[in-house]
Amino acid sequence: MEKRPGFLTYNDNAVHVIPEPAHLRYTSSVYVDLADYALADTPDAEPVAAELCRLFGLSGKGPGRVLCGELADAPSPEAYSISVRSGEVRLASASRRGMLYAVETLKQLRAGTWLREMELEDAPAMAIRGFHTNLASIRQLDFPGVLRLIDEMAKFKINLWLLEYNHCFPYAGHPALHGALTFTPEEISAIEQRCKDREIEIMPLCQCIGHNGHIGMHPEYSHLFEPGAKVVGDMQLCPLNPGSFELFKDMAEQLMAAHPGGRYFHIGADEVRSLGNCPDCAEFVRKYGKGKLYTDYINKVCDWVAAQGWKPVIWDDMLSHFPELVPQISRNAAIMYWDYWTTSDPSPFFIARPAALPQTADISWKDRWNELDEPERTITRLYGELTDVKECLEKTPGMKQILPYLGDQTPRWFNAFPFFDFYKDLGFEVFAAPSAFGNTIDDLYGLPNLGRTCKNIRLFAEKCRKSGGAGMVTTSWYSFPQETLSIGIIETAQNTWCGKTLSPLEQEETIR
Ligand SMILES: [Zn+2]
CATH class of the missing domain: 3.30.379.10 (Chitobiase/beta-hexosaminidase domain 2-like)
Incomplete structure (x- = not known):
């Protein structure tokens, strides 16, 4: 007698697999x-x-x-x-x-x-399908939570984890940096092993200059830091103090040793907001400018990382601040282009970070918000003030190099993610970096604005595929509970694995 499954079967050819198989x-x-x-x-x-x-x-x-x-x-x-x-x-x-x-x-x-x-x-449509976590800011991620996160990434075929420890790594020789959330060396080994078992490549991140408040807050290290940081999180190492580079090398070597065999090492270098504050740096800036202070230091760091056998990766926002200096950045480096705001193509906004607020647009939009769809309308309302794109371009002369990438509907509409092809054309390997929750300013009903983040992830994946990017790494920031990460992982998996995002009707056509 024929064996029966013992469950109700539907006459349903839909494929309930994430990410969708080819x-x-x-x-x-x-x-x-x-x-x-x-x-x-x-x-x-x-x-x-x-x-x-x-x-x-x-x-x-x-x-x-x-x-x-x-x-x-x-x-x-x-x-x-x-x-x-x-x-x-x-x-x-x-x-x-x-x-x-x-x-x-x-x-x-x-x-x-x-x-x-x-x-x-x-x-897969994309070779590198990544997810980022800042363990220090997502505080609910204890050791068992990290293992669950790794398993969840593997479940959805994510193959790279951009791992930012900050004070969660047990740096030897730096007991002052160990905090309430610091993992033990045994836990670090277990994290490494779990990733190997699940075939997830780790891209460690060690901030080489800015965003080092977790170090600068301790008196033992304050002599390495620029004066005048507005908030602790912005504390910045002095690029001209030899001790800064030595500290970075010490920490980076320990991360490399904990996660051997990796290909990429992220040096951060975003939102460096105290360039030229100390007397030595001020003098340098007077002679050569802020851009050169930044790029000289970054190139030194990149060349050292490359000499260790890793490809350095850098957040791009400071480069977009000094577009005229991008050609001088070491081609050892890969660029990780982050933009958490673009959700349509063409977009009413030119995301020119940090030369202007995110909402750089034609000033005429100001009185015509009702012509925009969500989530742009929400974003605009929350920020209130638009920065006029003409003003932005005038104030930042280097931005002229971006003009050809903005599209012919400028200034009403801009091509989405215009820096992508700018970096590519200069010969850089480029990663896309959207966000699962990159800014809490437009949280909706106390939850991350998923309407924005999911569109941002989908659109950036499409751009990355079309422009031949190295891959995509979705970032996650802020201390939401771990479960909120799942949406970003799933959206990233679907859009990096699939060559296109299928609508339900298209699925019917494809799966017969
Ligand atoms: Zn300095």
Whole structure:
């Protein structure tokens, strides 16, 4: 007698898998029960054997078998395929990571130990699909929470974690920097191991100049810092004090040792707001300008990081402040372009950070907010004042270099993410960095404004794919509970893995 699945099946061909697989075709309405199947003993099955047995209770007593093999002609190292037919289930990939992804997909497709007959071929649209956390600012992330976060990223095929520790790393030789949230060395090792197990590459971040309040607040280090920071979080190392570079090197070496074998090392370098404050720096700025003070120091840091065998990565906002100096930045560096505000293309805003407030736009919008859609309308209302784009461009002469990238509807509308192609054309490797919650100024009903962040993530992924970016890393800031990170992870996964964002109707067409 034919075995029945024992659950209600819907005549539904929709694919409830995140991120959406490239090609999935249900070949019949038949479900097969893998509890009756045996796992064929092959080397390719080794990384996933225990998990497959746990998921499906593979007994080996029945007629069917599960085979794991190498994927021939794989379009990317992360590609995998799944074939489910009565009597035989085949998983194939060109890599251990791809095999893990096949199993993650099966977890979302199975009903208990049952799978519907299908053929699936899958590969990512973007090679680097990343998520960032600042462990110091997302304070609910204790050690078990970090492990859950890693598992969650792996579940959705995120393959890079931009890991910002600040005082959460147990820096040897710096006991003053250890705080209430600092992990133990054993916990750091376990985090590293968990990422290796889940095939998530770690990109450590160590701020080389600004945003070092967690260090500057301690008297032992205050001599390295510029005077006059407006808030603790803005405290900035003096780029001309040799001790600043030595401190950075010491901390960076410890992070590199804790996470060996990585490719990218992020040096931060964003929002450096006290350039030229100390007498030495003031003198330098008088002679050569703030931009050179910044770029000389950054190049020194980048060259050192590169000499350690890592590619340095830098936030781009200071570069957008000095566009005329961008060509002088070391090509050792990759640029991570962050923009948390653009949600339409073309956009009514030119996000010129930090030369102006985020809402740099044609001044005529001021009285015509009702012509805008959400979330721009909300953003505009919250900020109140628009900075006129003409004024912004006049005040920052270097911005003229960006003009060709703004599009021919300027100044009413601007091409989304105009700096992307500017950096690319100068020969830099460029990452996109949208945000899952990058600014709390437009929180809605006490929650992150997901309407804005999800659009921002989707649109930036599209730009990154079209312009040949290195990949995308979605940032998360502020101390919301851990569960709020999930939306950003899922939105990032969907838009970096899929070549396009399918509407429900298009899905009907594709999955037949
Ligand atoms: Zn100084």
